[in-house]
Amino acid sequence: MDRRQFLRGMGFLSAATALSQLSIVNAQADASDDYKALVCVFLFGGNDGNNMIVPVDARYDSYAALRGSLALASDKLVQLPDVNGATEYGMHSALSGLKGAWNNGHLAVLLNSGPLVRPITRAEVLANIARPFELFSHSGQQRTWQVAAKTSEARGWGGRIADEVNSMNAGATTPTSIAIAGASAFSVANSGALVLPTSGGLNLRGTDSSAASRARAAALDQMLATDKNFELVSAAQEVTAGSLQRRAAVNGIVNTTSTTVKSAFAGLSSTVAKQMQTIAKLVEGHQELGVRRQVFFVGLGGFDTHSGQLSTQNTLLGQLGGAVKAFYDATVAMGMADKVTTFTLSDFARTMRANSVGGTDHAWGNHHLIVGGAVRGKAFYGEYPQLIAGGPDDAGSDGRWIPTTSVDQYAATLARWFGVADERLEALFPLMKNFAARDLGFF
Amino acid sequence: MPAELSKVMSLGIVDYLEDQFTKPKTGYTGFRRYQNLAPDDCRTLVNDPTSPSSLCARDNYTLFEMQRQFFANAMNGEDQLRQRMAFALSQIFVISGTEIKNAYAMSTYQNMLLDDAFGNFRDVMEHVTLHPAMGIYLDMLNNDKANPLKGTKPNENYAREFMQLFTIGTEQLNLDGTPRLDADGEPLATYTQQDVEALARVFTGWTYSVWPGQTSKWTNAPKLHGQLAAVDSHHDTDPKLFLGASLPGGQTAVADMNLALDVIFTHPNVGPFIATRLIQSFVTSNPSPAYVARVARVFNNNGMGVRGDLQAVLRAIFFDAEARGQKSDSAYGKLKEPALFMTGFLRALGGTSDGVFLRAQSAAMGQDIFTAPSVFNYYSPTHRIGDGTLKGPEFQIFNGVTTLARIDFVYQIVYGDGAAADKTVVNSTGTSLSFADAATVYANAQVASELDARMMYGKLSDASYKSVTDALAALAPDDIEGRARAAAYVLGVSAQYQVQR
Numbered sequence: 001m002d003r004r005q006f007l008r009g010m011g012f013l014s015a016a017t018a019l020s021q022l023s024i025v026n027a028q029a030d031a032s033d034d035y036k037a038l039v040c041v042f043l044f045g046g047n048d049g050n051n052m053i054v055p056v057d058a059r060y061d062s063y064a065a066l067r068g069s070l071a072l073a074s075d076k077l078v079q080l081p082d083v084n085g086a087t088e089y090g091m092h093s094a095l096s097g098l099k100g101a102w103n104n105g106h107l108a109v110l111l112n113s114g115p116l117v118r119p120i121t122r123a124e125v126l127a128n129i130a131r132p133f134e135l136f137s138h139s140g141q142q143r144t145w146q147v148a149a150k151t152s153e154a155r156g157w158g159g160r161i162a163d164e165v166n167s168m169n170a171g172a173t174t175p176t177s178i179a180i181a182g183a184s185a186f187s188v189a190n191s192g193a194l195v196l197p198t199s200g201g202l203n204l205r206g207t208d209s210s211a212a213s214r215a216r217a218a219a220l221d222q223m224l225a226t227d228k229n230f231e232l233v234s235a236a237q238e239v240t241a242g243s244l245q246r247r248a249a250v251n252g253i254v255n256t257t258s259t260t261v262k263s264a265f266a267g268l269s270s271t272v273a274k275q276m277q278t279i280a281k282l283v284e285g286h287q288e289l290g291v292r293r294q295v296f297f298v299g300l301g302g303f304d305t306h307s308g309q310l311s312t313q314n315t316l317l318g319q320l321g322g323a324v325k326a327f328y329d330a331t332v333a334m335g336m337a338d339k340v341t342t343f344t345l346s347d348f349a350r351t352m353r354a355n356s357v358g359g360t361d362h363a364w365g366n367h368h369l370i371v372g373g374a375v376r377g378k379a380f381y382g383e384y385p386q387l388i389a390g391g392p393d394d395a396g397s398d399g400r401w402i403p404t405t406s407v408d409q410y411a412a413t414l415a416r417w418f419g420v421a422d423e424r425l426e427a428l429f430p431l432m433k434n435f436a437a438r439d440l441g442f443f
Numbered sequence: 444m445p446a447e448l449s450k451v452m453s454l455g456i457v458d459y460l461e462d463q464f465t466k467p468k469t470g471y472t473g474f475r476r477y478q479n480l481a482p483d484d485c486r487t488l489v490n491d492p493t494s495p496s497s498l499c500a501r502d503n504y505t506l507f508e509m510q511r512q513f514f515a516n517a518m519n520g521e522d523q524l525r526q527r528m529a530f531a532l533s534q535i536f537v538i539s540g541t542e543i544k545n546a547y548a549m550s551t552y553q554n555m556l557l558d559d560a561f562g563n564f565r566d567v568m569e570h571v572t573l574h575p576a577m578g579i580y581l582d583m584l585n586n587d588k589a590n591p592l593k594g595t596k597p598n599e600n601y602a603r604e605f606m607q608l609f610t611i612g613t614e615q616l617n618l619d620g621t622p623r624l625d626a627d628g629e630p631l632a633t634y635t636q637q638d639v640e641a642l643a644r645v646f647t648g649w650t651y652s653v654w655p656g657q658t659s660k661w662t663n664a665p666k667l668h669g670q671l672a673a674v675d676s677h678h679d680t681d682p683k684l685f686l687g688a689s690l691p692g693g694q695t696a697v698a699d700m701n702l703a704l705d706v707i708f709t710h711p712n713v714g715p716f717i718a719t720r721l722i723q724s725f726v727t728s729n730p731s732p733a734y735v736a737r738v739a740r741v742f743n744n745n746g747m748g749v750r751g752d753l754q755a756v757l758r759a760i761f762f763d764a765e766a767r768g769q770k771s772d773s774a775y776g777k778l779k780e781p782a783l784f785m786t787g788f789l790r791a792l793g794g795t796s797d798g799v800f801l802r803a804q805s806a807a808m809g810q811d812i813f814t815a816p817s818v819f820n821y822y823s824p825t826h827r828i829g830d831g832t833l834k835g836p837e838f839q840i841f842n843g844v845t846t847l848a849r850i851d852f853v854y855q856i857v858y859g860d861g862a863a864a865d866k867t868v869v870n871s872t873g874t875s876l877s878f879a880d881a882a883t884v885y886a887n888a889q890v891a892s893e894l895d896a897r898m899m900y901g902k903l904s905d906a907s908y909k910s911v912t913d914a915l916a917a918l919a920p921d922d923i924e925g926r927a928r929a930a931a932y933v934l935g936v937s938a939q940y941q942v943q944r
Contacts, residue, residue: 182842218913
């Protein structure tokens with residue numbers, strides 16, 4: 001139970017006053033540690049959300065008919081009874097590790113969201129009106145999900161909200177935006193973004209206290225400060241200098257072995273689990289790093305299942321479920337579950353209709369998971385599409401669902417929780433003005 | 444002076460290029476395990492990793508030996524331009540060891556790109572389309588026409604990526620590579636989802652070619668060489684509308700494919716699209732529109748009415764004033780990708796390698812050879828750096844982790860004795876760079892200026908030159924070897940060297 005639920009439950013506060021009172025309670029509880037972290041898990045290739053969240057009510061037959069050989073048996077799904085006691089959907093069994101978070105009310109599902117310029121009908125889609133940028137293309141849709149702005153925008157939306165709150169991290173030894181094992185557009189920020197390895201620290205050989213070593217280091221420092229007029233040289237120097245400067249601070253955190261984090265991740269060997277373990281260490285060590293806000297990015301690839309989807313997605317969702325469960329458990333054990341929100345993004349969903357080799361193609365609106373102690377979970381947000389190929393919710397004839405919630409609304413809801421002021425949302429997400437709901441309500 | 448550089452200087456760049464066009468390929472050899480999956484006598488034994496069975500598995504069912512040969516060829520091959528061009532093509536027409544772990548399949552594919560490196564682009568398009576490894580990787584293999592009874596549809600994977608990544612891209616281009624815009628200033632799309640679905644139907648009905656003595660059927664047994672074969676009963680023979688062209692009904696899979704490839708090959712985007720990628724691979728990340736237009740014009744017509752002549756395109760790229768000129772533009776140049784950074788460093792200083800060490804180092808730097816994370820390669824040609832005004836594709840794999848891997852590589856070569864020979868690799872020599880004869884090589888103790896010439900074409904700025912000589916000042920004047928090592932290290936780890944200008 002989080003603090004807000006606790007206060008409501010005790011009858012001390014009405015729901016209307018809960019929010020304003022909460023900040024006072026927070027301040028009194030721990031003035032030194034107003035900390036929040038957002039953790040984006042990007043499912044590269046386009047996760048088939050249609051098999052991640054499946055209707056188990058009367059709609060199941062339509063689902064099974066459309067999916068053909070890819071239909072998951074209804075009795076194999078993890079049932080997801082919601083807060084009202086209704087069970088409309090089940091979850092892929094490979095994600096069964098997240099059942100605990102669901103039961104705790106800390107896992108929510110956002111239905112059928114995707115890139116939109118504004119709310120749109122099938123007729124408009126077919127007439128090519130208000131069409132989003134590069135639909136159905138990996139690169140175009142990854143960019144929209146990670147940047148949520150025009151093509152001229154250099155920063156990702158993770159980077160933009162990192163910049164918004166960056167003043168809260170004054171004096172920090174690491175940037176607000178951190179990506180694990182590779183840079184993505186999501187993380188790009190004016191305040192800088194740091195890439196860290198899957199596990200272990202920023203290691204460098206040949207750095208000792210010998211005179212020769214110190215002379216080399218001094219020469220490297222000098223080389224990093226010259227020829228700045230060449231833009232590509234300067235850009236490379238920035239990356240190198242940033243890494244060298246932050247090595248000590250980062251290594252102090254990620255090379256320590258906290259029992260809390262270690263035991264939560266025990267037995268997990270997937271790359272994404274190792275990466276989320278690194279994030280858990282950075283969350284745990286945030287005071288040492290001097291940060292009160294952090295935006296993390298981690299990617300899991302292989303979801304582009306044009307063939308053999310059933311087994312591939314089963315493996316990948318198993319890795320995802322294991323890693324997210326361990327990370328959630330670690331934040332619970334740290335007493336920080338309500339300060340950390342983990343959420344998924346992906347290129348797109350996949351066609352309902354399969355091909356002859358058990359695969360699917362690039363689609364559009366997708367279902368996503370949001371996990372954390374602050375999440376109003378055990379609930380579904382957004383609207384599930386009508387399962388009719390060529391029907392009102394299909395962008396074509398193969399079950400490419402037209403989203404009913406935009407990426408911008410999803411991102412803005414996360415940003416608001418993170419501490420971005422409401423009046424800044426339209427500046428950060430230029431298309432927000434085209435949508436009625438500015439907050440999807442999952443916090 | 445390195446031998447290759449001497450050759451360029453004695454022949455001149457024009458004759459050097461023509462000479463390179465005639466050099467036969469240094470290809471990938473020795474892969475004889477045709478089976479798609481490892482047989483029982485060729486399995487990795489965890490407890491006995493150097494047993495013949497484990498080595499057979501390593502060399503044939505992982506890309507270890509392919510990657511090793513890639514670096515050995517890059518270090519030692521006389522066909523340097525062919526190697527570079529095939530490598531550039533392999534980063535456009537990507538297949539990846541994430542799925543293609545069979546070394547034989549990868550070897551026939553990469554040998555094909557080496558053979559086609561100086562040919563015609565239309566042939567590259569067709570050869571790539573019909574190669575079984577590409578068929579596996581992007582699912583054109585065994586792509587069946589729609590089956591209404593089963594509710595299945597053709598696989599769109601190859602159709603989409605063939606247009607988006609291999610030939611025409613998502614935005615309509617002017618000859619100079621700039622996007623054509625609509626009335627609102629937004630880029631015009633090159634193709635629609637309907638075009639993708641139509642091309643997916645074109646690419647139905649292909650399976651492995653049949654083994655001798657067997658009868659071709661739907662589908663044939665895996666065969667990782669030769670070209671895919673058509674089975675017309677599984678080809679969609681309805682008429683198709685695609686990129687404004689109309690493909691008549693009732694055509695064979697071969698006829699449909701040929702017509703569709705012709706439609707794409709003659710699309711006005713191909714010239715500027717491929718010109719931009721090749722210029723970025725060889726010369727600079729941010730070519731001027733005029734440079735792109737000059738190369739695209741040659742792609743469109745080599746002067747003798749031939750479209751897609753890759754030798755003519757390479758001449759246009761290398762002889763252009765923007766490649767040969769003063770390069771004073773502050774945005775000029777490109778970050779060297781890991782493979783070029785390492786082989787360039789070793790070749791400039793007279794190092795040697797059998798490729799074993801380099802393949803692992805390259806992976807640590809974000810470029811696991813022939814194993815890009817996806818068909819989108821290691822990096823995007825439009826990856827942006829700084830405030831977003833400049834492109835820097837290779838920067839996508841240059842980050843806080845990989846920059847340290849580059850520094851570690853230089854340290855290991857210069858101060859760590861490189862890498863010893865690998866007992867599990869035939870004729871392994873290891874990777875090394877000797878400074879033993881530094882006193883002879885760097886005559887008159889001109890260490891800094893000699894390394895400036897070898898690594899920076901003598902263009903190191905005064906300020907950076909001073910950084911190098913400052914580092915050398917910590918060493919005794921007669922310690923030529925020590926000074927040569929120190930200078931090689933400082934230059935090798937510098938952004939000034941790692942960015943080619």
